[in-house]
Amino acid sequence: MAQKKVIALTGNQAAAEAMRQINFDIAAVYPISPQTELMGFFAEYVANGEVDTEMIAVDGEHSAMAACIGAAAAGARVITASAGPGIAYMVENLYVASGMRLPIVLLDVNRALSAPLSIHCDHADSMLTRDTSWISLFSENAQEAYHNIIMATKISEKALFPIIVNYDGYIVSHSIEDVEILDDETVRNFVGPSDIHRIPYPLLDVKKPVTYGATAQPDYYTECKYQQHVDFLKVYDIVREVFNEFAEIADVKYDFIEEYKTEDAEYIGISMGSSFGTLKDVVDILRNQGKKVGAIKIRLFRPFPVKELAEALSNAKGVAVLDRADSFDGIGGPLFKDVSTAVMMSQNRPFIHNFIYGLGGREVKEEDFLKAFDRLERLEKGIETRDRFVEYLQVRE
Amino acid sequence: MATATDKETIEIRWHGRGGQGTVTAAKMLASAAIIKGKHGQAMPEFGLERSGTPVKVSTRISNDIINTRAPVVNPQIVIITDPSLMFTIKDQIISGTDENTVFIVNTNFPADKVRKILGIPNNQLWIVDASKIALEEFGRNIPNTAMLGAVAKATGIVDLDAVKQEIEEAFSASSKLRALIPQNLKALERGYNEVYKAD
Numbered sequence: 404m405a406q407k408k409v410i411a412l413t414g415n416q417a418a419a420e421a422m423r424q425i426n427f428d429i430a431a432v433y434p435i436s437p438q439t440e441l442m443g444f445f446a447e448y449v450a451n452g453e454v455d456t457e458m459i460a461v462d463g464e465h466s467a468m469a470a471c472i473g474a475a476a477a478g479a480r481v482i483t484a485s486a487g488p489g490i491a492y493m494v495e496n497l498y499v500a501s502g503m504r505l506p507i508v509l510l511d512v513n514r515a516l517s518a519p520l521s522i523h524c525d526h527a528d529s530m531l532t533r534d535t536s537w538i539s540l541f542s543e544n545a546q547e548a549y550h551n552i553i554m555a556t557k558i559s560e561k562a563l564f565p566i567i568v569n570y571d572g573y574i575v576s577h578s579i580e581d582v583e584i585l586d587d588e589t590v591r592n593f594v595g596p597s598d599i600h601r602i603p604y605p606l607l608d609v610k611k612p613v614t615y616g617a618t619a620q621p622d623y624y625t626e627c628k629y630q631q632h633v634d635f636l637k638v639y640d641i642v643r644e645v646f647n648e649f650a651e652i653a654d655v656k657y658d659f660i661e662e663y664k665t666e667d668a669e670y671i672g673i674s675m676g677s678s679f680g681t682l683k684d685v686v687d688i689l690r691n692q693g694k695k696v697g698a699i700k701i702r703l704f705r706p707f708p709v710k711e712l713a714e715a716l717s718n719a720k721g722v723a724v725l726d727r728a729d730s731f732d733g734i735g736g737p738l739f740k741d742v743s744t745a746v747m748m749s750q751n752r753p754f755i756h757n758f759i760y761g762l763g764g765r766e767v768k769e770e771d772f773l774k775a776f777d778r779l780e781r782l783e784k785g786i787e788t789r790d791r792f793v794e795y796l797q798v799r800e
Numbered sequence: 801m802a803t804a805t806d807k808e809t810i811e812i813r814w815h816g817r818g819g820q821g822t823v824t825a826a827k828m829l830a831s832a833a834i835i836k837g838k839h840g841q842a843m844p845e846f847g848l849e850r851s852g853t854p855v856k857v858s859t860r861i862s863n864d865i866i867n868t869r870a871p872v873v874n875p876q877i878v879i880i881t882d883p884s885l886m887f888t889i890k891d892q893i894i895s896g897t898d899e900n901t902v903f904i905v906n907t908n909f910p911a912d913k914v915r916k917i918l919g920i921p922n923n924q925l926w927i928v929d930a931s932k933i934a935l936e937e938f939g940r941n942i943p944n945t946a947m948l949g950a951v952a953k954a955t956g957i958v959d960l961d962a963v964k965q966e967i968e969e970a971f972s973a974s975s976k977l978r979a980l981i982p983q984n985l986k987a988l989e990r991g992y993n994e995v996y997k998a999d
Contacts, residue, residue: 409837411827411831544869574869579830580840580841678869680866680869681870684868
């Protein structure tokens with residue numbers, strides 16, 4: 404039976420603890436705020452000999468991912484971490500990693516993109532990875548970041564796709580909270596030993612020589628992408644399977660989405676990451692006033708849980724999508740368009756509106772989400788009108 | 801806003817300057833509560849992560865799970881670790897407070913002067929010269945551990961032993977830090993003993 408203890412940790416400390424317990428073979432990293440502190444904690448474990456991990460200090464994030472790709476192809480269990488511009492610099496190699504079907508864990512300590520320069524939180528960095536064929540999980544707090552890293556390691560190796568674990572820079576990474584930690588043995592048993600034969604074609608298996616990263620001419624490229632397409636659809640079942648297995652050791656049952664008071668909700672707010680906690684408190688405030696409101700958190704962002712979300716939204720009148728990034732495309736934020744697809748597939752097709760919030764670390768208060776629910780209801784009832792689907796919360800005009 | 805839901809959460813806001821250990825103290829306060837089986841949260845709001853710049857930290861302590869990630873807007877307790885901030889960001893310090901807010905201030909000013917500067921004639925006010933304690937105990941103006949002692953005494957929300965345990969753990973990372981434990985425990989106790997409630 405798993406032993407558990409509750410201790411006070413920041414998001415970065417909790418992530419470092421998961422990395423220590425999993426004992427990755429390789430960590431290839433380049434420092435960038437707010438990820439730097441995480442790798443500082445982990446470097447201490449490496450220096451103290453508490454892990455067997457070989458830490459490769461590379462010359463930039465592009466190289467960090469290149470090192471991960473090489474090591475993962477060889478059969479090693481690998482991890483890297485970055486944030487904001489570091490993720491942007493990595494993007495070319497993210498496609499290479501998923502195209503080669505390599506299990507790699509990437510921690511994205513979410514940070515805004517320049518310009519203007521900001522080291523603070525939003526989800527613009529992670530939105531660069533939307534179409535990379537990486538699996539993507541969002542974490543509400545340090546507890547979920549810790550759990551997600553452990554589950555991600557297993558999901559990635561079962562699915563043969565790389566995986567991103569997101570947690571909000573500073574708001575989660577540098578804040579302290581109570582986190583329930585599993586014992587080392589339970590975590591190590593859960594992820595299993597790092598044998599090169601975990602994956603089907605390790606480069607280090609010299610008896611079965613293979614080529615990674617070969618060129619594909621027009622006669623085969625489409626078939627390769629089609630295989631990737633078909634297999635990425637299988638990720639849903641693998642994620643569910645690992646979530647279920649994890650429930651047995653951690654007593655917490657995760658799902659693709661988390662629903663909060665949605666059963667009879669007329670108006671539903673949807674967000675990802677740390678703001679969901681605040682959103683839940685806002686739902687409580689409005690419920691105390693007799694409003695039928697609820698909230699949904701997207702935990703599995705890629706592949707997007709479109710069916711589950713369509714089902715969850717089927718009886719709502721109105722949906723407010725809260726995006727922590729802008730797409731600058733005349734439509735709305737990235738999450739808005741994914742949720743719109745779910746709305747199209749849902750039974751009653753609720754009214755949908757998009758709010759952009761929390762950019763570059765702008766603090767998110769209860770009053771902001773109260774405003775969003777109020778505006779949503781007025782729009783849905785026709786009391787107010789709109790000329791766009793999207794608007795900014797918290798902005799000085 | 802925590803009062804808008806039915807949870808009982810103590811909300812604290814710290815005002816200090818980068819390099820004085822305010823973030824560390826806020827984290828140790830939350831940790832000391834967590835050791836005792838409570839839920840705790842400490843969220844720093846950094847500007848540029850530079851020494852000397854104003855730092856604001858929200859701490860929450862509760863018997864319930866803490867969901868919100870919003871900064872503390874209506875603090876029950878305000879802790880000022882750098883006295884000069886009373887002149888430079890007074891409006892931010894008193895923002896969202898009312899006559900029930902408890903103020904704990906690191907200063908060598910007399911209480912009536914603090915009341916006048918902050919415009920808090922009737923609030924519960926606790927004063928400690930934590931900078932003097934820090935300078936006497938370890939020769940640097942890092943008043944955080946003395947402030948923690950003062951907070952433990954003034955509020956009773958954490959007990960001194962839990963804070964001691966936290967200091968020992970927080971300073972256990974290296975031998976250089978470990979050497980500082982006795983002075984910091986002394987500063988903690990002095991903060992606890994020397995803080996006084998103003999009339």
